[in-house]
Amino acid sequence: MVVYIFWPKHLKSKELHLNDDNMCAISICLQSTDHIVLDIVPRRLLEKEALSAPYSIIGTKNSGEANWKFGEANDYCTIEFYVPNLKVLQFFSLEPIPLTQLGNAANTTVKKADYKNFEKLCNHPRYQSHDDRLRRNLSLLNLFDSHHESFVKRYHSLHIKSVNVSARLGTMMRKKCRSSSLRNIVSTFTVHLVVNMVKVAYSVSSFLNWRYTQLVNISVLAQQIDLRAQQICYFPVQYLLINEHHSIGKTPPKIEFSSEDSSQWKEELPCKYYPDYIRFYNTVWLILNDISFGMIVGSLVYDHADQISMHLHRAIGFSLYHFPKAITISLSNNPLGIKLNHELAKFFSELFLWVIEFSNVLFVGPMIEINNLKCFLRVVSQLGCVFGGTFALSIIVDYFAILTFHIYTFHRISSKLYHWQLVILLSLFHLFRGKKNNILRNRIDHNYFKLDQLLLGTIFFIILVFLLPTVLMFYLFFTTLRMVTIDVEIFLESIIALLNHFPLFALLLRLKDPKRIPGGITMNELGPGRLDLKSKPIKISEMFKPFVLLMEQMKDIYFSSKTSRQIFLGLPFVTHRRKLYQILYSSLPSTPIDIRTFRNKLSPHIKKKD
């Protein structure tokens, strides 16, 4: 049976320091954990005091010897590690800490029927994890500092304590400030302000998500405002969550000798509130970044508004008015050598030309006139300075959507015509063969038609077959136009999503101190009977996982074989914007917290501050 001993690496320097003494290693061992060496002390100090459980002497080393001697009975293996500094939130963790609450989005795809089998599988002992012992060891390791402090407190004689004057002074001053009445007034004022802001944000969010007119699905601006409102609603909750557990670094845990179960430590570790900590500061940082980005771009745009509006006027005018007009006219005159039905093509082109002219006069023309564009750009840049770059970008996306509204209508009209034609053609084809679609039995049956039905059916069938290429040409043209506008919109929306949900904080943490975002542990062999325990930081690709998922979803909706099938059948693209970007909202709770529960949570803090 191998016995594992966890050996902190900073004790090696202490070992060198005490090299000429006979040393003992003192370890702590709670129920169902392994031994963790707390300190190395000279043997002479131990002669006066006896150690009681859970502390014990695990090994000895005489002066001049190279290796430690542990007990003879078992095989010993030392695992060396650097002690995680809990004050700066370093810790070990077996699984990557959850930076996003991806469970919210993933739950919708699990079917009820599959779930029972999955449960059965999970309950089988083969698929359950047997790493309880390791988990307890790791939680003990994480709380090393507090255990060391309580050990020191109990056995004074084994240590020489140095008084830290500045720390004493700091704690004295903090205690004094806490009781001043000015602080009370300021705190009540901030609390009431925060509650009112949350109320407003909650009402805005529920208005935008009203079931009957889902503004969030229609407009990007509404989605952006909704996101900010939900973030505002969630801020106080996050702040409270973080601060409830903030005392972990300051008071050491009391060790009950009767119940040595170390599983209770898990609740007090930073594992639970740490993701919220990361998310909170990430959101704050992103908002500040957003505003600064908006200011930079906004001021640039403001200065060059004249030139930009001139170029835009020409470009948009060409692509939204002249180009569709030219192509529509050419479609009525046998484009690409394909022979279309002359009357029908002429009728269609006249219809669409009329709508293009009408929309041009009504909204496209005025919207892209140079002066109006200038004014619009100036207003947007100023708004962007105040509210952030995402706000300005979402206004631009909505403006663009309104501009291309006539293309959207063309696409809908032609897709409806094409779809109806296909459906009628299919039904008449069944009539051509002498069969009919039996709706009750959902199959094709033989039917006895009368002569006039047959005649009319066949005539219509042949007419529709000959008219199909014409309708198809118009439909394909307008569908490509619509796809292009959708691509532009997606591109802008992706930029907004990146600005809104970039995992900046986690990335910088990874750069600055990888031990602060643990994603697992690694053990390497240093020598015979010696292992090295290290914390593995979360991979960068993990941090960008929501984006990758979003890209895959978008690809599935807009660029997959499903899309080609939809185009072929003439079905429209319907996207629920909220569902699409749901995956990115995963850092927020699925519904904003009700104001009453929030008030209840806040009231003990108000009382405490009084």
Next chain:
Amino acid sequence: MVKPWKRLLWIKQEDYPDNYTDPAFIDLITRLRYKGKSAKPSNNSSSVHQIRSDLFRFYNKLLNTVFVYIIFVFIYNYRVNPVSFAIFVTILVSWLLSRSNAKHYAFGVKSSLVITFAMLTLSPILKSLSKTTASDSIWTLSFWLSIAYVGSLSSNVNAQTSNLSTNLLLAIVILLASRFQSTAHVFCFLLICVQLNVILPNLINLSNKYISFTINLSVYGFLTCTLGWSYTFLALAMSFFYLFVLPQWFVYWQTYYRGYESSLSRVWEAQKPILD
């Protein structure tokens, strides 16, 4: 006494040894052998007359459809005005309808009116359907549609014309009609063809001596006038072969060659696998 052996698929029959031969089988084989030849003439072959009448009916129907092409050529190439002919055919058909109104009420007044007015309304659309398509593609399409139509005709006496054959015929007619320049021509052409090929065969018996003679005469006369004697001779020779040589040949095959294999295999092999 052992049970008579039956050929059962996938069932192991334990009672018989491997080289067992059923005595009834030997009986059958000896009965089948006849004068040293391999098969005995079967008794239940059809008569030549029966087959010839069936083929004749099909032949008349085929000739009837040639009228479609005749009318088309008249209107398209020779620019004959079809209105008078349309009126004539309409009067003929309505007279025949009123004579046998009780039996064939499938085409009542209402449905004929519906058909007529529908065709009248849709004629301008039909006229413009294939204006931009080349003539060659139309001829090819109509050729293949005619092959499909002939294939879909059923030779059963009592069966009504199937939906598919009617529709195919209509498809051919509409396709050809789209070549015309005038709406009236389109309408008349449609009317004539529908009446001749769809309504008329239900009212009169095409195999009637006089009617058949008229049809034959008109078709071969037209063929002679337009294409010349060589084509007529070719057509006549093929029809002669079809009507007089083919039935005889078929009955001979039925009597002497169809019997042996089928009688042997029908008795000694289960028609359908018995799965138990």
